[in-house]
Amino acid sequence: xxxxxxxxxxxxxxxxxxxxxxxxxxxxxxxxFGTGLLLGVSFLALFxxxxxxxxxxxxxxxxxxxxxxxxxxxxxxxxxxxKLFLISFTSLFLGLVGTFLxxxxxxxxxxxxxxxFALAFVLTDVAVGAKTVISMGKTQDPLGKNLLGIAILDTxxxxxxxxxxxxxxxxxxxxxxxSVFAKILLFILVIVTMGRVLPVVIHKSVxxxxxxxxxxxxxxxxxxxxxxxxxxxxxxxxxxYFAGIILQHSRELESxxxxxxxxxxxxxxxxxxxxxxxxxxxxxSYVPIYFKEIMVIVFxxxxxxxxxxxxxxxxxxxxxxxxxxxxxxxxxxxxDNLVVLAIAISLGIxxxxxxxxxxxxxxxxxxxxxxxxxxxxxxx
Amino acid sequence: xxxxxSDIREAPVKDIMTKRVFTVHKDTSIQDLLMLxxxxxxxxxxxxxxxxxxxxxxxxxxxxxxAVEPRYLDEHRxxxxxxxxxxxxxxxxxxxxxxxxxxxTVKPDTPTEEAVLEMWKAGLRCIPVVDDGKLVGIISEAxxxxxxxxxxxxxxxxx
Numbered sequence: 001x002x003x004x005x006x007x008x009x010x011x012x013x014x015x016x017x018x019x020x021x022x023x024x025x026x027x028x029x030x031x032x033f034g035t036g037l038l039l040g041v042s043f044l045a046l047f048x049x050x051x052x053x054x055x056x057x058x059x060x061x062x063x064x065x066x067x068x069x070x071x072x073x074x075x076x077x078x079x080x081x082x083k084l085f086l087i088s089f090t091s092l093f094l095g096l097v098g099t100f101l102x103x104x105x106x107x108x109x110x111x112x113x114x115x116x117f118a119l120a121f122v123l124t125d126v127a128v129g130a131k132t133v134i135s136m137g138k139t140q141d142p143l144g145k146n147l148l149g150i151a152i153l154d155t156x157x158x159x160x161x162x163x164x165x166x167x168x169x170x171x172x173x174x175x176x177x178x179s180v181f182a183k184i185l186l187f188i189l190v191i192v193t194m195g196r197v198l199p200v201v202i203h204k205s206v207x208x209x210x211x212x213x214x215x216x217x218x219x220x221x222x223x224x225x226x227x228x229x230x231x232x233x234x235x236x237x238x239x240x241y242f243a244g245i246i247l248q249h250s251r252e253l254e255s256x257x258x259x260x261x262x263x264x265x266x267x268x269x270x271x272x273x274x275x276x277x278x279x280x281x282x283x284x285s286y287v288p289i290y291f292k293e294i295m296v297i298v299f300x301x302x303x304x305x306x307x308x309x310x311x312x313x314x315x316x317x318x319x320x321x322x323x324x325x326x327x328x329x330x331x332x333x334x335x336d337n338l339v340v341l342a343i344a345i346s347l348g349i350x351x352x353x354x355x356x357x358x359x360x361x362x363x364x365x366x367x368x369x370x371x372x373x374x375x376x377x378x379x380x
Numbered sequence: 381x382x383x384x385x386s387d388i389r390e391a392p393v394k395d396i397m398t399k400r401v402f403t404v405h406k407d408t409s410i411q412d413l414l415m416l417x418x419x420x421x422x423x424x425x426x427x428x429x430x431x432x433x434x435x436x437x438x439x440x441x442x443x444x445x446x447a448v449e450p451r452y453l454d455e456h457r458x459x460x461x462x463x464x465x466x467x468x469x470x471x472x473x474x475x476x477x478x479x480x481x482x483x484x485t486v487k488p489d490t491p492t493e494e495a496v497l498e499m500w501k502a503g504l505r506c507i508p509v510v511d512d513g514k515l516v517g518i519i520s521e522a523x524x525x526x527x528x529x530x531x532x533x534x535x536x537x538x539x
Contacts, residue, residue: 063461066460067460067461070462070465071460072464072465072466125463126459127456130459134455140471145471149466151463152465155462155463155464159464263456336462
């Protein structure tokens with residue numbers, strides 16, 4: 001029954017740490033991840049990651065469900081903010097390709113490892129930029145809005161690329177690739193069918209009068225698609241992500257009640273446990289052992305994203321100040337990177353280098369958030 | 381108390397709805413919207429596009445966010461939980477940035493009870509009444525509450 005006491009203590013400590021981080025202007029994910037570091041092997045060694053694994057899995061599933069459920073229409077972003085899309089795409093493309101090649105050359109990673117390494121270390125966590133824009137009262141400033149638009153595009157495109165990457169790694173040969181694409185087609189067919197059928201089912205079920213039916217149907221959809229994705233060799237979380245996209249268009253689920261309740265459930269319990277779980281798995285004693293490698297990872301991945309964004313902004317005719325603002329805005333790392341890392345670890349891609357990459361992520365998050373916050377506060 | 385309001389529940393919305401409907405265009409500025417709320421003394425406007433097509437509604441409560449300093453708001457309200465949503469109401473310049481988009485409508489003959497249930501389920505405070513694609517009225521929480529309060533005022537406590 002370790003999971004009961006572990007959950008209670010972890011949630012309690014993460015509230016305190018997150019509040020402390022929030023008070024000094026840092027994002028709460030650092031507090032939740034830090035809770036795992038504090039209570040895990042790095043410091044107190046009170047709990048093992050296994051003790052809360054099921055809850056942590058639910059956390060990442062709900063996180064990705066909400067990512068899909070809340071996702072801004074990509075077509076809208078491209079249509080309304082074409083220049084932002086070009087900058088975001090170019091910056092992401094340069095960052096991913098550069099980091100992919102770096103991983104192959106410097107670490108001699110395999111092709112699959114290099115793909116996930118690039119995704120896990122290059123994607124931007126928008127929360128830092130958003131927090132800075134809000135704290136400085138710059139939500140009415142076009143520069144603040146554009147920065148968030150670029151960072152959100154980075155996340156949305158990143159999720160699409162993640163789905164593609166997961167597809168690629170589940171095949172080992174051309175025959176395997178064909179089989180994977182057949183599975184993907186089946187998955188898409190199921191999603192399209194469910195997208196058409198579910199709104200009708202939800203509408204009729206809600207009319208039956210059973211209490212909170214919309215939540216039951218939402219969870220059935222999330223679990224079924226997550227299970228199907230896992231069975232087809234994709235990651236369960238991608239099933240949850242697509243469940244969110246499908247259910248986004250259900251009229252019954254558009255209510256504030258559904259959205260707020262799902263968020264409360266996710267952010268009040270499961271999501272903090274997921275971030276803490278990642279912290280529990282991280283052993284900071286590897287930092288001095290792999291110090292050189294970690295420093296190379298941190299400064300290469302931050303540098304390439306910063307320079308790539310600046311170059312993209314200059315190419316599309318923006319001012320130096322805009323380029324620097326977007327550059328500092330896009331270097332922050334956090335929740336998104338932990339999710340990609342968790343997926344890659346669950347797929348067994350980082351076997352042998354998990355400890356190095358977890359320790360590197362911990363350092364990268366802290367360094368990137370500090371650099372991003374300071375840079376943005378000077379430029380906004 | 382429920383027995384005194386049974387006929388309100390069954391009444392078609394056309395008996396309760398507000399028939400004089402003022403609409404606003406999606407591109408109306410926030411300043412003009414404020415003036416329109418004052419001028420027409422309503423709490424909600426159906427929002428339409430160039431062709432007069434119904435797009436959703438904007439409620440005076442949607443202006444509440446403008447009364448709060450952005451720095452007091454959580455970053456997740458601005459970008460969603462995972463950073464995949466841009467909440468346009470933070471940068472509101474026109475009605476389309478504040479409005480709630482939806483296509484929930486009722487017909488003039490829909491029973492009031494059904495309209496109220498629709499409002500609850502969709503988290504709306506009013507629903508347009510549409511007949512043959514034409515906007516003929518709007519039924520709001522306030523319309524129904526007025527009716528219920530008026531009725532219950534005349535009920536003696538022992539009833």
